[in-house]
Amino acid sequence: MICKIRSSLFTAVIMAFMxxxxxxxxxxxxxxxxxxxRIGAKEDxxxxxxxENGEVKGFEADLWKEIAKRANLKLEYKYNSISGLFGLLxxxxxxxxxxxxxITPQRKKKYDFSDSYGSGALQFMTKKGTPEVxxxxxxxxxxxxxxxxxxxxxxxxxxxxxxxxxxxPYEEFRHIPQDxxxxxxxxxxxNPITMMGxxxxxxxxxxxxxxxxxxxxxxxxxxxxxxxxxxxxxRVNPVLEELRKDGTISKISMEWFGLDITSFSGMK
Amino acid sequence: xxxxxxxxxxxxxxxxxxxLSAAMKMTALSFLGGLILGVLIALxxxxxxxxxxxxxxxxxxxxxxxxxxxxxxFIYFGLPHFITPLRGMGAFAAASxxxxxxISSYMSETIRSSISAVEKGQFEAGLSVGMTNFQVARRIIxxxxxxxxxxxxxxxxxxxxxxxxxAFTIGVTEVMGKxxxxxxxxxxxxxxxxxxxxxYWLVVVVITLFQGKxxxxxxxxxxx
Numbered sequence: 001m002i003c004k005i006r007s008s009l010f011t012a013v014i015m016a017f018m019x020x021x022x023x024x025x026x027x028x029x030x031x032x033x034x035x036x037x038r039i040g041a042k043e044d045x046x047x048x049x050x051x052e053n054g055e056v057k058g059f060e061a062d063l064w065k066e067i068a069k070r071a072n073l074k075l076e077y078k079y080n081s082i083s084g085l086f087g088l089l090x091x092x093x094x095x096x097x098x099x100x101x102x103i104t105p106q107r108k109k110k111y112d113f114s115d116s117y118g119s120g121a122l123q124f125m126t127k128k129g130t131p132e133v134x135x136x137x138x139x140x141x142x143x144x145x146x147x148x149x150x151x152x153x154x155x156x157x158x159x160x161x162x163x164x165x166x167x168x169p170y171e172e173f174r175h176i177p178q179d180x181x182x183x184x185x186x187x188x189x190x191n192p193i194t195m196m197g198x199x200x201x202x203x204x205x206x207x208x209x210x211x212x213x214x215x216x217x218x219x220x221x222x223x224x225x226x227x228x229x230x231x232x233x234x235r236v237n238p239v240l241e242e243l244r245k246d247g248t249i250s251k252i253s254m255e256w257f258g259l260d261i262t263s264f265s266g267m268k
Numbered sequence: 269x270x271x272x273x274x275x276x277x278x279x280x281x282x283x284x285x286x287x288l289s290a291a292m293k294m295t296a297l298s299f300l301g302g303l304i305l306g307v308l309i310a311l312x313x314x315x316x317x318x319x320x321x322x323x324x325x326x327x328x329x330x331x332x333x334x335x336x337x338x339x340x341x342f343i344y345f346g347l348p349h350f351i352t353p354l355r356g357m358g359a360f361a362a363a364s365x366x367x368x369x370x371i372s373s374y375m376s377e378t379i380r381s382s383i384s385a386v387e388k389g390q391f392e393a394g395l396s397v398g399m400t401n402f403q404v405a406r407r408i409i410x411x412x413x414x415x416x417x418x419x420x421x422x423x424x425x426x427x428x429x430x431x432x433x434x435a436f437t438i439g440v441t442e443v444m445g446k447x448x449x450x451x452x453x454x455x456x457x458x459x460x461x462x463x464x465x466x467x468y469w470l471v472v473v474v475i476t477l478f479q480g481k482x483x484x485x486x487x488x489x490x491x492x
Contacts, residue, residue, distance in 0.1 A: 148448060148449065148452045149452035153452070168439060169441075169449055169452075170439070171436060171437055171448065172437065175345060178345065178349075182348060182349075182355045183355060184355070
């Protein structure tokens with residue numbers, strides 16, 4: 001009789017433990033232990049990340065504030081140029097870099113990346129009132145401005161190998177939005193975040209057309225095989241998914257960029 | 269990576285040369301335009317017409333006193349912002365016009381001083397033989413002034429050609445433009461810019477050769 005009670009008690013306790021563990025896995029519980037994350041950033045990387053009056057600001061800064069809150073992280077920022085930051089990452093002086101870095105095959109050879117939290121894209125900026133750019137064919141015979149040496153300059157060549165589009169290379173990319181506004185060229189092909197910033201700052205009468213020629217997912221790089229980094233990313237990844245699902249990333253993106261970086265998917 | 273890849277240099281030379289057609293067209297247009305304007309200004313200087321003289325002085329001061337690239341930016345990017353009809357002006361036209369305005373300010377000095385260098389007596393002598401003012405100017409003064417002006421004008425021509433080298437900044441793909449585009453694809457800046465240097469240098473060498481020959485021809489009356 002006592003054996004029976006003991007065994008059922010034992011079963012009950014086991015089941016209680018199982019329920020508890022399942023419960024804690026399901027709940028979005030903030031982990032109890034604070035992890036330190038040393039983040040590399042640019043001081044002048046507006047609008048992605050920058051330092052103003054000693055405070056770190058920008059899209060990435062706001063996103064990491066949220067991640068830190070939900071994953072119980074303490075953030076420590078170190079500032080340098082992009083190439084400098086990769087050097088610090090290699091040396092183990094920082095755990096990751098936050099600068100809207102594209103998860104490219106070249107980078108993947110050397111680093112692992114967190115799950116992506118959005119995409120960088122290449123789009124067309126045209127003057128308000130002109131019809132939307134909906135295809136490459138629609139641009140044949142028209143002038144499209146690109147910054148000399150930019151990714152956009154290379155990409156448009158792959159989509160238009162016979163050079164049917166009149167690609168106008170600009171030495172100074174700051175001249176391109178004005179020329180679209182003045183009607184000298186039909187479109188500006190480039191990074192919509194930069195272009196949106198130009199529209200706001202220059203007050204020009206232009207729009208960004210929805211066609212996306214190339215979308216590269218962005219993520220946070222970390223050193224492969226590094227246990228500490230892996231621990232950090234194991235916490236960060238589910239939080240990123242959460243933030244994407246509940247629209248937080250979209251909100252921060254709209255605030256800093258004027259567009260939603262989680263909405264891009266490129267043309268093939 | 270080689271310091272200087274001769275094969276690549278030879279490969280891109282024809283590509284950079286393609287920019288020469290735009291450069292030469294601009295040089296020709298600007299030089300002619302500049303010459304006409306220069307003569308006009310020289311005449312205004314000589315005759316000291318009431319309102320035009322100080323205006324001409326201001327014009328020369330501004331266009332000699334500012335770099336041609338600044339003038340180009342001002343005329344192509346600055347003015348069209350406020351003067352809407354100018355927006356239809358193409359980059360080639362804007363560049364040619366700017367270089368013409370720029371070089372005319374230097375040429376007006378050249379022409380003015382060359383005319384002054386001809387003895388006053390020549391003009392009176394011509395009139396005394398029964399020629400009209402215009403005939404004296406064309407048949408007596410001009411040939412002598414021209415001979416004096418040749419080296420300076422030749423200099424101005426070379427300046428005009430070099431002025432075209434910044435036209436890519438406003439969108440005219442000339443020699444430097446082709447070189448920069450090529451370099452942005454290959455990252456081989458040294459070879460590309462060396463090719464551009466070579467192209468400009470060869471053109472100027474040819475100009476100088478012709479200048480020498482022409483000078484000899486004009487000086488034949490003055491030999492021994």
